[in-house]
Amino acid sequence: MSAKSRCMCMVITFQLHHSPVHLNSLPKRRLHSSINSFNFINLNERRRVTVGLSKLIKLRHGYLLEVFSYKFCPNLLVRIVNLLGTRETAFAFFRFAFRDDSEDAIRYSCTVAHILAARNLRYLAQDVISWVISRIGETRSEDLVKFMWEGRHKYESDFSVLDKLMRAFLIAGMGSRALGILSRMREVDAVPSSSAMTILFEFLLRVGDYGSVWKLFRDMIREGPCPSNYTFNAMILGFCRNGHLGTAQSLLNVMGKYKCDPDVCSYNILINANCISGWTLNALNWVQLMIERGCKRSIFTFNIIVNALCSEGNLVEARKVVNEIQDIGLSPNVAIYNTLINGYVKARDVGHFKYGRKEDGDRLLRELLVPDLLPDHSLCDISVAGLCWGGLVDEAMKFLENMLERGMKPSIVAFNSIIAAYSRAGLVEDAYEVFKFMMKFSLTPSSSTCGSLLMGLSRNGRLPEAREILYKMMHKGFPINRVAEEGRFSRVSRMKSAFDAFMDIHRAGLVPDIVYDTLISGYGEAFSMVKVDRFMNCINLAELFAALGTKCVELKAPGERRHKEQTGWLASCIFLCRGVNESSLKE
DNA sequence: CTAGGGTTAG
Numbered sequence: 001m002s003a004k005s006r007c008m009c010m011v012i013t014f015q016l017h018h019s020p021v022h023l024n025s026l027p028k029r030r031l032h033s034s035i036n037s038f039n040f041i042n043l044n045e046r047r048r049v050t051v052g053l054s055k056l057i058k059l060r061h062g063y064l065l066e067v068f069s070y071k072f073c074p075n076l077l078v079r080i081v082n083l084l085g086t087r088e089t090a091f092a093f094f095r096f097a098f099r100d101d102s103e104d105a106i107r108y109s110c111t112v113a114h115i116l117a118a119r120n121l122r123y124l125a126q127d128v129i130s131w132v133i134s135r136i137g138e139t140r141s142e143d144l145v146k147f148m149w150e151g152r153h154k155y156e157s158d159f160s161v162l163d164k165l166m167r168a169f170l171i172a173g174m175g176s177r178a179l180g181i182l183s184r185m186r187e188v189d190a191v192p193s194s195s196a197m198t199i200l201f202e203f204l205l206r207v208g209d210y211g212s213v214w215k216l217f218r219d220m221i222r223e224g225p226c227p228s229n230y231t232f233n234a235m236i237l238g239f240c241r242n243g244h245l246g247t248a249q250s251l252l253n254v255m256g257k258y259k260c261d262p263d264v265c266s267y268n269i270l271i272n273a274n275c276i277s278g279w280t281l282n283a284l285n286w287v288q289l290m291i292e293r294g295c296k297r298s299i300f301t302f303n304i305i306v307n308a309l310c311s312e313g314n315l316v317e318a319r320k321v322v323n324e325i326q327d328i329g330l331s332p333n334v335a336i337y338n339t340l341i342n343g344y345v346k347a348r349d350v351g352h353f354k355y356g357r358k359e360d361g362d363r364l365l366r367e368l369l370v371p372d373l374l375p376d377h378s379l380c381d382i383s384v385a386g387l388c389w390g391g392l393v394d395e396a397m398k399f400l401e402n403m404l405e406r407g408m409k410p411s412i413v414a415f416n417s418i419i420a421a422y423s424r425a426g427l428v429e430d431a432y433e434v435f436k437f438m439m440k441f442s443l444t445p446s447s448s449t450c451g452s453l454l455m456g457l458s459r460n461g462r463l464p465e466a467r468e469i470l471y472k473m474m475h476k477g478f479p480i481n482r483v484a485e486e487g488r489f490s491r492v493s494r495m496k497s498a499f500d501a502f503m504d505i506h507r508a509g510l511v512p513d514i515v516y517d518t519l520i521s522g523y524g525e526a527f528s529m530v531k532v533d534r535f536m537n538c539i540n541l542a543e544l545f546a547a548l549g550t551k552c553v554e555l556k557a558p559g560e561r562r563h564k565e566q567t568g569w570l571a572s573c574i575f576l577c578r579g580v581n582e583s584s585l586k587e
Numbered sequence: 588c589t590a591g592g593g594t595t596a597g
Contacts, residue, residue, distance in 0.1 A: 267592090268592045382595085455597085
């Protein structure tokens with residue numbers, strides 16, 4: 001057999017070996033651990049690696065793979081990885097090729113990381129180290145540090161090794177180890193990188209370790225590196241997210257003392273934090289202050305303010321602010337119009353398709369058709385969503401197909417709208433077809449794609465299928481989150497069952513995560529919908545959580561952002577369980 | 588010496 005065909009065989013074996021297993025036949029425990037297992041390569045990565053390897057063979061580097069299959073040598077691995085093109089693909093290949101956590105394997109990875117660093121592939125070196133660290137755990141990570149340190153001479157400087165280790169520990173979420181590396185850096189008289197310090201601050205603030213934050217800050221003043229605008233802004237953002245707006249504001253005011261000048265970002269962070277907390281007036285004061293101090297507003301500043309005004313329902317004021325944009329020589333972008341449209345829709349003030357007055361929707365779209373304003377697919381997204389709202393899902397699909405044929409770049413938003421609409425209408429097959437169609441464009445499903453599909457199936461009482469899809473998605477590494485729950489939880493009439501579900505989880509001895517947040521927002525919305533509800537009156541959430549031993553702080557600190565792609569398998573399982581209860585009679 | 592801000596589909 002020629003080398004070429006041998007390698008082709010390798011690629012094919014690679015594909016077959018990792019074809020999805022039938023997960024529903026596995027016991028649950030095993031399933032969960034397989035999702036979290038670190039050697040897991042998802043479908044998308046598998047595809048990319050396969051494509052990368054075939055390319056490599058076509059370019060006549062196949063012999064590398066052949067030699068590599070006999071001899072596991074760091075240099076070879078680095079050469080292959082280097083030929084794979086992108087960092088993501090290379091990293092996926094490393095994880096695929098390397099699934100052993102023996103001491104030898106750790107030494108081997110250290111050599112790989114050194115070579116990568118020496119070849120100026122620092123990001124990849126960092127990926128490799130952080131992945132190995134996560135695999136072997138905090139205790140054994142000390143061995144890795146030792147190996148890296150001992151083997152560094154041929155390849156990289158003291159600073160380079162320690163800097164990489166520090167970043168790797170931060171990525172792996174091991175803050176105390178990162179701090180340990182930092183003190184080692186001080187011992188060998190290396191000055192830590194300013195950006196590494198910034199991400200360290202970010203981490204410490206995220207976990208609320210203020211003691212270390214201030215200690216670190218003092219160290220920086222004494223021994224460098226000098227805090228920069230980045231450092232301050234990261235700190236300001238961290239304090240804002242934790243709800244310490246006062247501290248954040250003092251930090252901004254003290255920047256000058258350290259030869260830093262608050263910039264648009266600093267102000268935007270603070271303005272946004274004020275808006276999120278509902279203090280729009282304070283936010284506007286800060287805008288005034290920044291103008292007085294000679295700092296120009298950016299389009300972000302406007303968007304933050306417009307968004308705040310819109311969510312307060314103050315559309316008149318929002319509109320005025322948008323008009324102001326051109327006056328100061330900036331041009332409105334698509335995002336700001338999205339914000340405005342969102343505001344109008346939420347305020348039921350827009351006659352979009354959804355509310356039956358097509359002309360108004362058209363008027364808004366026409367306004368959007370300002371030249372240069374539509375570099376992306378927003379207009380298509382909006383139109384598709386509009387048709388979906390109006391129940392014209394088939395038309396929406398045709399419209400999208402038409403746009404795609406005309407060479408428009410496909411966007412996940414449009415697909416999601418259609419999938420959601422079909423699911424809502426109970427046309428699960430159609431939803432699934434669109435889903436498959438979407439995959440052809442190599443779009444990665446988002447949490448809402450998954451949520452819509454699951455919701456469609458569950459509502460139709462097709463729970464075994466829903467469960468199967470859920471498992472498959474989790475196995476492929478698709479994001480599953482609380483989406484499927486959200487809409488249903490936030491109805492007053494649903495609050496009782498939401499609460500029951502919540503209690504079920506506790507009785508089952510599980511520790512719920514996202515559910516809290518969902519429940520809270522559900523309550524919030526319920527309160528605004530009906531002022532007094534007997535059910536709500538008799539439960540004090542804070543007391544309840546305290547009784548259950550749950551820290552409320554973990555739910556949603558003021559100013560905390562909603563995480564974009566939260567993976568909460570639990571929420572989806574609960575969703576399924578509740579579905580079982582509701583439709584068990586049908587089955 | 589790879590670090591910081593906003594919006595949409597459900």
